[in-house]
Structure formats: structure tokens, C-alpha cells
Amino acid sequence: MNSQRLQRNDPPRPVAYDVDGNPLYAEPPTAPRASSTLYDVSGKEGAPHYHAPRPEANLPRMSSEVRRRHDESVMAFPNLNLSEQEYIISVVRRHPIGMLPAIVMSTLMTSIVLALMFNYDYIFDLLHLPASASGSFMLLCMALILAFILGGYVSVWVYTRNMFYLTNESVIQEIQTSIFSHTEQTVSLMNIEDASYNQRGVLQAMFNYGSIRLSTEGDETTYRFSFVANPKQEIATLNNAVEDFKNGRPVAND
Structure with missing residues (x-):
């Protein structure tokens, strides 16, 4: 370590002398050369690896008004992919007006079934049905009313979903x-x-x-x-x- 320090402090050595022994010129100091050996990221010799940060996308800056309207749209319509x-x-x-056919049909069929329910005794006499079947007849009418109401509701729901x-x-x-x-x-x-x-x-x-x-x-x-x-x-x-x-x-x- 000391020898290297002394070599760095020595004056330049002459490389030629005249007849009287005086130096003609001196060799200029040379900077140490860097090693040309390449190292990879693991420290082993080989091809170099360069790591650079990925450039950020140059997106236009979003204004506060656009941000506000975007947030309001997302809250109002969360099912949309904006x-x-x-x-x-x-x-x-x-x-x-496009809902009228479904509503009219559902209302009409429900009204017909309700009319049959309120006049079941007349229908039973007309068709000569036993009175014991009145309970089953009422259950059937109630099931039909529920089906017609549910069908009308589904039709309106599908229509408004477009x-x-x-x-x-x-x-x-x-x-x-x-x-x-x-x-x-x-x-x-x-x-x-x-x-x-x-x-x-x-x-x-x-x-x-x-x-x-x-x-x-x-x-x-x-x-x-x-x-x-x-x-x-x-x-x-x-x-x-x-x-x-x-x-x-x-x-x-x-």
C-alpha cells in the first residue's frame, strides 16, 4: 500500500538526457485504464444488462370537471364499463307506450280469472261440477292470477332494461x-x-x-x-x- 502511494507521488521520470546529463523531456503521467471486462447483474463475466425505468404513458391530464362527471356516471350506472x-x-x-301491450294483456287475463272466481257457483251449475271441487277451482284461479301478474311484471322489466x-x-x-x-x-x-x-x-x-x-x-x-x-x-x-x-x-x- 505504501509503495503504491510513493509511486503516485514521484515526479515524472525522464526518458532521454543530453551530453551533460540533463533530462530532455519527461514521460507525462498516464491515467489508469479501466478494465474492459463486462459484468452482468450477478457479477459474472458476460454480456452487460442495462436497466432503465419504463417511460410513463403520456396521458392527457384529467380536469376536475371530467373527474367529477366520471365519478357521477360510475355511481349512477355501476354496471357500465367506463x-x-x-x-x-x-x-x-x-x-x-311500448309497455302497453304487456300491461293490457296481463290486466285483461287477470280480470277474466277474477270474474270466474266471483261467479264460480254459476259456472259449477252450468258445467254440472260437484261442489267439492270448488276449493281446487279457487286454487287454480289464484295460481293463474299470480302467473299473469308475474308475466306482466317480467315483460315490463325486460322492456325497461333496454x-x-x-x-x-x-x-x-x-x-x-x-x-x-x-x-x-x-x-x-x-x-x-x-x-x-x-x-x-x-x-x-x-x-x-x-x-x-x-x-x-x-x-x-x-x-x-x-x-x-x-x-x-x-x-x-x-x-x-x-x-x-x-x-x-x-x-x-x-
Whole structure:
């Protein structure tokens, strides 16, 4: 250790002398050379391994207003899979007039069974049925009433479960055809090529309902949603959202 320290403190050694013994020039000090041996992360010789932090994604900063609307949308519609900066602009529900067939049919059948129950003695006399069968007849009528009421309720529930959501990024359509059949379709606003509505007949004009139609680019898929209340206004809102999204402007609900 001492010898190495002395060598570092010695003056440069001359490499040539004149006739009188004076040094002509000295060898300049040289810096120690670094070893060219490469080491991997485990300390063994081999190919080097470089570790660098992964660059963070350059995402646009979310404003407080967008965050608020996103949180409100998630709380109001927890069943929807919304992206980090996505929020609901409008919710399109079916017109109540579409529930009338199920309600009328359920009410009519229930009324018929109730009429039979209150006039069972006349029916028994007409059909010459024994009086001992009255208990079974009443149970059958009650079971039919329960079935008709339950059937009407399920029909209305399935009808109202069909909804159409417009967000600042996409259109989400929920399709419910039965209790155990549910489909969700999502299409980006960028892919919507055409959006239109249709009203036909006196009833649709009087009660202001109709159907809307969306067509997409590329695969040319068509989406339809019927019994839409105020379809003209809904299509105007949708077209404005598509135009704003494609032009890079913030999508508003006005």
C-alpha cells in the first residue's frame, strides 16, 4: 500500500538526457485504464444488462370537471364499463307506450280469472261440477292470477332494461330480450359514419317516439334502437357528439 502511494507521488521520470546529463523531456503521467471486462447483474463475466425505468404513458391530464362527471356516471350506472375519462352525456330510454301491450294483456287475463272466481257457483251449475271441487277451482284461479301478474311484471322489466347510453367517447347499447338474455354493444364515436331516426304512423307522430339507426365504418355494422322518446332530439345530440369527437373538441351535452 505504501509503495503504491510513493509511486503516485514521484515526479515524472525522464526518458532521454543530453551530453551533460540533463533530462530532455519527461514521460507525462498516464491515467489508469479501466478494465474492459463486462459484468452482468450477478457479477459474472458476460454480456452487460442495462436497466432503465419504463417511460410513463403520456396521458392527457384529467380536469376536475371530467373527474367529477366520471365519478357521477360510475355511481349512477355501476354496471357500465367506463374508461378513466369517460362519462355519460345522455341516457336514451324506451317510450312508455311500448309497455302497453304487456300491461293490457296481463290486466285483461287477470280480470277474466277474477270474474270466474266471483261467479264460480254459476259456472259449477252450468258445467254440472260437484261442489267439492270448488276449493281446487279457487286454487287454480289464484295460481293463474299470480302467473299473469308475474308475466306482466317480467315483460315490463325486460322492456325497461333496454337502454341506449351516449358518452363522450362511445355509444353503449344494452339489449335485454329475456330474464337470462342480456347483450351489451359498444361502438366508438370515431367509428360512427351515419346516425338517423325514423317515425312512422299516427301513433308515433302523436306520442313523439320512433327508432334510431347507427351505421359504422369498416365492417358496416348497423345498430337499431326502437321506441325512442323524442328521437329527433336524441339524434341531434348524438350527431353533435360525433362531430366534436372527430374534430378533437370536448364533447358536450348541449
